[in-house]
Amino acid sequence: LGAGGSGAAQLGERLFAKAGVAVDARHLLFDDAVRALAGRRIDAMLWSGGVPTPKLADLTRTTPIALLPLDSVVPALRAAYGPVYDQVQVPDGAYRGVGALGTIGVANLLVCSPALPDDVAAAVVRLLVERATALVPAEAVGTQFLDVRTLIGTQPVPLQPGAAAAYRALHG
Incomplete structure (x- = not known):
């Protein structure tokens, strides 16, 4: 399920609980899990990361x-969390x-200190929006996003004020 205490481990525990599936889970680092899967020492692994993940490719x-579709559990996860x-x-x-198949997406957040100056946060936003095509590899288009909906979807974490102002200036 990923390293103990990791986001992947938390997602896995929540996923299996909401799906009503009992598993004999081990907490492995990603590289160790890939090796164990290749060596048939584990039956499956859960990871949370960009697609395609180079080591899995x-x-x-x-x-x-094989990848298993997990998207049917999203409504239960959203209801609970x-x-x-x-x-x-x-x-x-x-x-x-x-x-192609449906799965669970989890946002990755760029977290900053409350003391980050608004102009710096705004500059980062402009970079992310204006250079999105250069920042998302071609093979990841459709699975990794730098668009307005995903960039402002930070709930429950509020956007930094300078970042929020930059989004408004760029997209109304």
Whole structure:
């Protein structure tokens, strides 16, 4: 389920509880889990990360994998934990031999000190919005987003005031 205390571990515990699935879970670091999956020492692994994740893409060159659709559990997760989970799609071909399917999306937040000057936060926002195509690799388009909806979707964490002002200036 990911390293103990990690976001992946927390998601896994919540996911299996809401799905009503009992698992014999081990907490492994990502690289260790990939090696254990390749060596057939574990049956499955849960990770939270960008798609395609390079080490998993590399694994598919030697080891067939399957991804399980998880999006049906999102409504129960949102009901219990709020809007921190989204239904997202893994595109067809993101991993060798794996078709498109729905899964769970979790936002990654750029967290700053409350003392960060508004003009610095605004400059970061402008960079993210104006250079989004350069910041998201072509193979990740559709699974990693730098658009207005996803950039301002930080609930329950409030946007820094300078960042909020920059979004308003850029998009009304």
